[in-house]
Each structure stands twice: as C-alpha cells, then as structure tokens.
Amino acid sequence: MKYVIGVDLGTSSVKVLLVDQTGSVVGEVSRSYPLIQEKSGYSEQDPNQWVEKTIEALAELVANFPGNPSDIEGISFSGQMHGLVILDEQLQLLRNAILWNDTRTTEQCEQIYHIVGKEKLLKITKNVALEGFTLPKILWVKQYEPNIFEKIHVFMLPKDYLRFRITGKIHMDYSDAAGTLLLDIAKKEWSGELCEALGIDPTICPPLVESSDLIGTLTKEFADKTGLSEATKVFAGGADNACGAIGAGILSSDKTLCSIGTSGVVLSYEERKDRDFKGKVHYFNHAKENAYYTMGVTLAAGYSLSWFKEVFANDENFNDFVSGIEEVPVGSNGLLFTPYIVGERTPHPDANIRGSFIGVDSKHTRAHFIRAVIEGITFSLNESIEIFRGAGKKIDTIISIGGGAKNDTWLQIQADIFNAKIIKLASDQGPGMGAAMLAAYGCGWFDSLDQCADRFLDVVKVYEPIPDNVKRYRELFKIYQEVYEHTFVICKSLMKYRK
Incomplete structure (x- = not known):
C-alpha cells in the first residue's frame, strides 16, 4: 500500500493527514501555534513556528507509521490565504507574517482605488480591495516600514514559505496567487500594470505553478528531522478554500x-x-x-x-x-x-x-x-x-x-x-484531504482529480429541505x-x- 500526506497550514494550527490509496485517513496529527496581536486589528505569526510545528507533527506521524517511510510517496499543502511573508536577498525573513485576518490596511485599500480605480482592479483581479488581501499588506509595509520594503527580494504566502523550507524551492500556485490582488485571474499571470501603478517591483512576485505540479523532493535536513524519505515528492498545493473544495x-x-x-x-x-x-x-x-x-x-x-x-x-x-x-x-x-x-x-x-x-x-x-x-x-x-x-x-x-x-x-x-x-x-x-488528493493525483494514482474524488469521497447522509x-x-x-x-x-x- 502506498500513502500520501496532506498538510493543512491553518491560522491556529497545522494538521497533517496520512492517506492511503483507498482514501482512508490512517494517521492524523496537529500542532498549534500562537497569534501575535500587538495592536487592535493586527494579526501576525512567526513563520518559523509553522516550520517547527510541521516538523513535530510529521515526526510523530512517521513514528507511529507501521510501514516503511519510503511507502509515503508524496506530500502536498493547503494553506491560509492572503498572508504576507517577505524574504531578503539571502532568503531570510524580514519580519513576521501579516495574516489574512489583519485589518490594518483600510488606508492602503483606498490608495489602490485612488491610483488604479475600482473598475480596472475588478477587470484584472476579479476582486475588490479588502483589508485581508496581500497587496494592501505590501503597500502598508512600503508606507510604514520603508527600510524593510526596500530589502524585499520575494514575497510569498504561508504554505509557500513552509514548502520553501521543505524543498529549498520558491513557487506560488495560481489558487493562492489569486488571493493576493496582484494576479490577472483570466491570463494567469502577475499583473505588470498593477505593479507599475503601485510602485512594486514585479521581480518580487514568485514563479507561478499549478497546484498539482511537482516542485521537488525533501531536503536531507527536513527528511532527517521528520523521518520521511528524501525521495518523497513535494507538490505545490493550494489555497485552503480551493483545497477544501477539492476535498469535498x-x-x-x-x-x-x-x-x-x-x-x-x-x-x-x-x-x-x-x-x-x-x-x-x-x-x-x-x-x-x-x-x-x-x-x-x-x-x-x-x-x-x-x-x-x-x-x-x-x-x-x-x-x-x-x-x-x-x-x-x-x-x-x-x-x-x-x-x-x-x-x-x-x-x-x-x-x-x-x-x-x-x-x-x-x-x-x-x-x-x-x-x-x-x-x-x-x-x-x-x-x-x-x-x-x-x-x-x-x-x-x-x-x-x-x-x-x-x-x-x-x-x-x-x-x-x-x-x-x-x-x-x-x-x-476538507482542506487537508484536498491537499492529500493533489498529492495522490500528482503521484499518478489517478488520471484526474475527478477520478480521485470518486474513489476517496463517500456520501453518508442527505438532508432535504x-x-x-x-x-x-x-x-x-x-x-x-x-x-x-x-x-x-x-x-x-x-x-x-x-x-
């Protein structure tokens, strides 16, 4: 029997699921981490906590796994949307992550409308400017932490940072990029027009990939800490709501x-x-x-x-x-x-x-x-x-x-x-199962996600109005x-x- 792991990086905890080829969850471990709320409306986290707690959870999962770790073929991710993680040229963190539920950026949303215009923003991104999205957070850093803004080499979202620490590779999938307010949704590319208008260097936007794309394998360090095989395939994963949709x-x-x-x-x-x-x-x-x-x-x-x-x-x-x-x-x-x-x-x-x-x-x-x-x-x-x-x-x-x-x-x-x-x-x-299904599809267990859903998901009850x-x-x-x-x-x- 072969297995995959779905990692759901949430706001309050990380949950890891071990799923077999029938879709049965045969192992589940979670670890919590704190919010940092220095002021009213602020919500941040230390991205290192995501990595440390994920390592702990995976190590426990593998320790309780009766089979050979090499039977765990793949791993993928679901992650909290809209958060801002920024790294410098040495790929070191520049500050804590600003999360989706942080509401400090009302001023920056107004700036986006003033500079870009609501209609143009909707045409490009299909979404209005809300405090929770990533772009207003970048503009907040630009306005109130200019010394940090000048050092930004790349920005990413929470699960992308975790995956970077696992593989050493930097990418962002389309489902998470869509929640940044910088992606041209229809064209599936970063909007150079928005970057230019708002004074953002487009090179800080990471390479884009599909959620089921193979990104790489585990680093030796991460494999040693978790007990997983270095050959474990790592797939991009997706935004928590997109993965929740797949998992349902x-x-x-x-x-x-x-x-x-x-x-x-x-x-x-x-x-x-x-x-x-x-x-x-x-x-x-x-x-x-x-x-x-x-x-x-x-x-x-x-x-x-x-x-x-x-x-x-x-x-x-x-x-x-x-x-x-x-x-x-x-x-x-x-x-x-x-x-x-x-x-x-x-x-x-x-x-x-x-x-x-x-x-x-x-x-x-x-x-x-x-x-x-x-x-x-x-x-x-x-x-x-x-x-x-x-x-x-x-x-x-x-x-x-x-x-x-x-x-x-x-x-x-x-x-x-x-x-x-x-x-x-x-x-x-939900999202954890969706992440596991992306890994199962990526590993070639199924010809499509639809086929995977037919195998993995069962209806137990129907409620009629x-x-x-x-x-x-x-x-x-x-x-x-x-x-x-x-x-x-x-x-x-x-x-x-x-x-």
Whole structure:
C-alpha cells in the first residue's frame, strides 16, 4: 500500500493527514501555534513556528507509521490565504507574517482605488480591495516600514514559505496567487500594470505553478528531522478554500460547497473565466487546472457560535451545549442574530459593523439564543447563495463540511434556509484531504482529480429541505437582510467606545 500526506497550514494550527490509496485517513496529527496581536486589528505569526510545528507533527506521524517511510510517496499543502511573508536577498525573513485576518490596511485599500480605480482592479483581479488581501499588506509595509520594503527580494504566502523550507524551492500556485490582488485571474499571470501603478517591483512576485505540479523532493535536513524519505515528492498545493473544495469533490459546475469553520464559506465551481459578479463575491483560480470558483465569506461563522459558548457555557462540551435546539421552532420564536462580531465580508465588506440580537423576549431561553446564532450564521451564508442565484447560477445541491456538518439539526437548518439538498460526506477533513488528493493525483494514482474524488469521497447522509420551513425561513431572511441597513450607522457611532 502506498500513502500520501496532506498538510493543512491553518491560522491556529497545522494538521497533517496520512492517506492511503483507498482514501482512508490512517494517521492524523496537529500542532498549534500562537497569534501575535500587538495592536487592535493586527494579526501576525512567526513563520518559523509553522516550520517547527510541521516538523513535530510529521515526526510523530512517521513514528507511529507501521510501514516503511519510503511507502509515503508524496506530500502536498493547503494553506491560509492572503498572508504576507517577505524574504531578503539571502532568503531570510524580514519580519513576521501579516495574516489574512489583519485589518490594518483600510488606508492602503483606498490608495489602490485612488491610483488604479475600482473598475480596472475588478477587470484584472476579479476582486475588490479588502483589508485581508496581500497587496494592501505590501503597500502598508512600503508606507510604514520603508527600510524593510526596500530589502524585499520575494514575497510569498504561508504554505509557500513552509514548502520553501521543505524543498529549498520558491513557487506560488495560481489558487493562492489569486488571493493576493496582484494576479490577472483570466491570463494567469502577475499583473505588470498593477505593479507599475503601485510602485512594486514585479521581480518580487514568485514563479507561478499549478497546484498539482511537482516542485521537488525533501531536503536531507527536513527528511532527517521528520523521518520521511528524501525521495518523497513535494507538490505545490493550494489555497485552503480551493483545497477544501477539492476535498469535498467540488470539481464540476453543478457542485457548491458550504464550509463552516472559524469563518464560513460558500463556494461554487466555475468553468469560465469571464463571469461578472461585479465584485460582490470573490472570484479565484481553482486548485484544479484551468478551473475557477466563486466564493462568499462570512467572517465570523463558527466563531460566532464558539464565542457565544465561551462567554455563556465555557465548561460544557459542544454536544451538551447545543442539545435542545431541535425543540426550538424555526425562527427561534422571533429572535434574530447577525454574526457580524468581527465585521463582515459578504455581501457587506464592512470592518466596522458589529453583531446584533434583535427581538429579545423574556420568554427566550438559552436554547433560543443558541439556535438564533446558528440561524444567523446560516442566513449570512445564504446571502452568498442568493448572489450566485441572482447571477444565473443553479444551486440545488450543496456539500456541507466543517463545524456546521457535525450537528444534524444544523444540517437541516442549512437545507431549509438554502432551499437545497445538503450532502454530508463520510470524511470531513476538507482542506487537508484536498491537499492529500493533489498529492495522490500528482503521484499518478489517478488520471484526474475527478477520478480521485470518486474513489476517496463517500456520501453518508442527505438532508432535504422541508417546504413549510423553507417558506418561513424565506420570510425571516428578508427581515434579517434589513438588520444591516438599520444598524451600520449605530455601530459606526459606537466605534469610539470600543477598546
């Protein structure tokens, strides 16, 4: 039996999966690392931590592997998007990485619009300028750390730095490059026009590759530290959302994904590079060659629920915490929640908006609040689905992964609010499985990623929308959509009182 490894480099931890030729996960290890938050809105990490913790995780995985390490043929990666890692001419780190959830760059987003123009930016990158993207971070360094900016030899994204330390080779795949705001999405090349307009040397942009491309093999040092064979093939990998899509089988135009983690994502496969969503949702290159995907994001999806649990039920396990929500009626007896607790992205790119409970009544119990939080998260994700449908996309089947796929009641709520069939898979490994599938395909186990998905992924349950619930949720969704318009001015006024 042969094996591959999928490495999922997340925001809070790295997870490594050992997967065999049947698609079974036969080993799994994770290691966490800290965020560095020196100021409000800042979010950084030390890239050395990614490397050290990945080495630890892989060493444990290999130590517990009963076979020969040479049977592990390949390794690939999924990584947190949009982060900025910069190296000097000696390929040494110039500073900590600035992460996707760092919001210090509002000023730089405005500069991009002023210099480039929103329409031209959309034409080239298919996306609007948001604080989380990589380009505004580069411009922030240029403006506030000019001595560091002058020393930049190359920039890369988090998983690309990890792969560089594993192989000594520098590349970036198209799916991650699409999230930098410097890639011409349709042409699949770095935009010289944007670089010139914004005073960025285009030579700092790394060579571009496909996610399934073979990059090299392990360095002797890395092999010695992990116990892996030096002959282990290393493949480029992709952005976490693109890999999550692969790991859920989103490989054809009739497939849509709902992924609920810390943030929430609705992602739909696209074959064409010329669709126009006018920047309302993200439009990125897929980790599948010559394919694309559109994506809407709820910034605090699972985080909204974990926040509520930590504040009001920190000592309970999750199953006890959510028990009883199935007894609460649709709409939580008139209680609405908007999950804007850290701002929002789709359809409201607003760093200042904050969450609300609307309609609190003395008869509401804790279970009503918990269900209202879950419904509010799902309403927010439905905003993205309605944008896709409004652009002519047919969405009637959705594969659900992540935290939202771990509870039967929540899966039924998704079916009713989305008015679509919800598919639950046997494997809920998402991005890590997608990375492993890229390695399996790259190693030649399958002729296509589609064939790999057919072998690796199994459906365990299907949730059908209940017509009466669909009707009631449709009415509530219209009310939910009004909350933003009635609270964004209030939230902006409250900013000065936040610490």
